[in-house]
Amino acid sequence: MGRMEKIKNSSPEKHLCDKCRAEVKPFWNPIMNQYEYLSLCDECIAVKNQQQKEEELKKQMAMDEEKRKNKIARLFDSSYLGKRYRGCTFDNFHVMPGTESALTRAQKFVENFGSFAQTGTGLIFFGNFGCGKTHLAAAITRELVTKGKSAIFQVVPDLLSRIRATYNRGSEESEYELINALTEASCLVLDDIGAEYQKKQMDDSMTWAQGILYLIINNRYNEMKPVIYTTNYSLDVLEKRLDGRIYSRMIHANDGVVIEATDYRLRKLEA
Ligand SMILES: Nc1ncnc2c1ncn2[C@@H]1O[C@H](COP(=O)(O)OP(=O)(O)OP(=O)(O)O)[C@@H](O)[C@H]1O
Ligand SMILES: [Mg+2]
Ligand SMILES: [Zn+2]
Numbered sequence: 001m002g003r004m005e006k007i008k009n010s011s012p013e014k015h016l017c018d019k020c021r022a023e024v025k026p027f028w029n030p031i032m033n034q035y036e037y038l039s040l041c042d043e044c045i046a047v048k049n050q051q052q053k054e055e056e057l058k059k060q061m062a063m064d065e066e067k068r069k070n071k072i073a074r075l076f077d078s079s080y081l082g083k084r085y086r087g088c089t090f091d092n093f094h095v096m097p098g099t100e101s102a103l104t105r106a107q108k109f110v111e112n113f114g115s116f117a118q119t120g121t122g123l124i125f126f127g128n129f130g131c132g133k134t135h136l137a138a139a140i141t142r143e144l145v146t147k148g149k150s151a152i153f154q155v156v157p158d159l160l161s162r163i164r165a166t167y168n169r170g171s172e173e174s175e176y177e178l179i180n181a182l183t184e185a186s187c188l189v190l191d192d193i194g195a196e197y198q199k200k201q202m203d204d205s206m207t208w209a210q211g212i213l214y215l216i217i218n219n220r221y222n223e224m225k226p227v228i229y230t231t232n233y234s235l236d237v238l239e240k241r242l243d244g245r246i247y248s249r250m251i252h253a254n255d256g257v258v259i260e261a262t263d264y265r266l267r268k269l270e271a
């Protein structure tokens with residue numbers, strides 16, 4: 001416990017705590033041969049010490065969080081969105097028939113990210129080609145990054161190739177550090193889940209790709225960290241394409257958002 005400033009006094013007269021005005025008892029300092037007072041009472045000193053401890057802890061936590069964010073940002077730059085999706089926002093998402101609730105759900109996810117993060121709940125965007133799934137997932141990532149969160153956007157097949165490339169001799173990054181960052185990020189988008197290369201194993205064991213996906217998804221599931229998925233496949237097809245353990249966790253931890261809009265890429269043909 002840190003000593004407060006001393007107030008020297010030659011005689012033990014009444015002295016009040018600077019903060020709460022309670023009486024502070026004098027004590028005899030035999031070395032100085034005099035009575036002394038602390039400027040605060042014992043209770044106020046205890047409160048102050050507790051506050052200092054909490055502030056230091058908060059500072060330390062903020063520093064750790066900053067380090068974690070920088071590490072993730074170094075490995076997964078938000079430019080990974082690619083040129084087309086880098087400019088995707090909620091504002092430039094035009095509400096088309098069938099997209100209204102999807103836009104609202106995406107915006108609510110960002111707005112209430114705190115509670116989604118608390119419960120580890122994510123979203124799955126279902127829908128046909130070009131209905132705006134990736135646009136909304138990219139907009140969510142951008143918004144979260146703007147809010148200072150560590151959010152990663154990854155196209156599943158690309159991510160798997162990148163992880164596979166770490167096995168090459170001389171690779172500058174390791175599978176371990178990539179998986180770590182993917183586990184630690186506040187939010188992870190897995191774009192096009194189910195589109196990864198499939199090869200049925202004779203013995204029904206997972207393929208390499210499924211094993212890696214399982215590792216990432218299970219880590220996040222255990223840590224209760226949200227994942228946003230987009231997929232072209234219906235629930236039934238996904239169930240067949242994904243390993244049962246992945247599918248089970250995905251369904252448990254996510255709310256489904258179905259987009260029934262037509263292909264935005266083809267809208268010029270409709271005019
Ligand atoms: N409602 C919308 N308003 C504005 N732009 C849109 C809208 N829907 C889609 N787009 C744009 O159309 C293109 C295709 O959309 P997006 O990539 O999000 O579709 P998707 O559902 O992910 O399709 P796929 O299943 O083929 O991956 C993107 O450039 C996107 O920005
Ligand atoms: Mg897409
Ligand atoms: Zn006091």
